[in-house]
Amino acid sequence: MLFEISDSLRNYLISVFPEVEGDGWIEVMSGASAAGLPAEKLTLLLYAVHEAPLQRSEFKAVVEREAKLPPLALKLHYMITFNSMDDEETQRRLARVLDAFHERPLLGPEFFDPALTDRLANLAIQLRSPTAEELNHLWTALKVGMRLALYYEVNATLVKEEEEEA
Numbered sequence: 001m002l003f004e005i006s007d008s009l010r011n012y013l014i015s016v017f018p019e020v021e022g023d024g025w026i027e028v029m030s031g032a033s034a035a036g037l038p039a040e041k042l043t044l045l046l047y048a049v050h051e052a053p054l055q056r057s058e059f060k061a062v063v064e065r066e067a068k069l070p071p072l073a074l075k076l077h078y079m080i081t082f083n084s085m086d087d088e089e090t091q092r093r094l095a096r097v098l099d100a101f102h103e104r105p106l107l108g109p110e111f112f113d114p115a116l117t118d119r120l121a122n123l124a125i126q127l128r129s130p131t132a133e134e135l136n137h138l139w140t141a142l143k144v145g146m147r148l149a150l151y152y153e154v155n156a157t158l159v160k161e162e163e164e165e166a
Contacts (some may be wrong), residue, residue, distance in 0.1 A: 004113035037083040048077035081149035124155040
């Protein structure tokens, strides 16, 4: 499910850059696979996942209906960067990403990986500012010097597929 959420973000970003042919210019990575950054690619790095607590009223409504567990609500933390020797190109690409997520902070099913279509209503995307300590840990783990990057929190609430009635 995590890869499918990342892939959905990737699908949206590919639609924002129609002049770039193919989809090999954007790389989806996680902290485990990120030993350095690929050159001349936009990198979408998932570096943390947290459970997002449901609001009390939502949980109460779920409990009152057949005592089912509430849906899984996640907060996913992403770093997006473009690794290039051309500083201008890096800034231009990241500015386009910034504009894209600002103009469309909620992504719907048209961008979802097919595995998520019936399990997710939308993805809510918000720019965030990590602490200096978070940045230090992240860039140290990547084993590269700090570079210009955007940091986003993506909220996703997954709904369980309805069990078929016997």
